[in-house]
Amino acid sequence: MSPVDAIKSVFSQYAGFAGRARRSEYWWFFLFTLILSFIAGILDGALGTSIGSGPSSTGVVGLVVGLALLLPGLAVAVRRLHDTDRSGWWLLIGLVPLVGGIVLLVFFVMGGTRGSNRYGADPKDAPQAAAPSMA
Incomplete structure (x- = not known):
């Protein structure tokens, strides 16, 4: 799955929240979110719209x-857990300091x-456009 298709x-x-999400879909969206958040931080700094002070301050953007x-x-994280045959309620384990994040990381990987x-068909088995035959 290409990054653009995943996003x-x-x-x-x-x-x-229903269905399943492949690893590539989850991780490409995660990277997209990370990059967009970084850009938003730069824009907040440039525009002077930061709320608070220090490295952990956020801004309007x-x-x-x-x-x-x-x-x-949240939706793609729940669908990713569904792909591993786990309920979306497993996201709540992330509230447990340190251990919860590690457990979720293992599940997402x-x-x-x-x-x-029980959550649906395998997303890897989804029909894709067939490449023309060279025969």
Whole structure:
């Protein structure tokens, strides 16, 4: 899955918590979110719209970007857990300091279950445009 397709897929299911998401879809969206947040921080610094002071301060642009990406980020994380045949409620383990984040990282890095599971069909088995035959 190309980066653009992965990001489009997440935004096309903006608040869709049902189904499954491939690793590539999750991680490309994660990288997109990281880059967009970095750019928002630079814009906040350049525009002087930072709220608070220090390296952990946020700004108006960062706040808008964060709010806009919150729901699709949660949705793709839940679908990623579904791909590993886990409930989306596993996201709450992230509230446990240190250990929760490590557990979620392991779940997000793991391969999805092959074939259908209780959350839907395997996203890797989705029909893709067939390449023309050279025969």
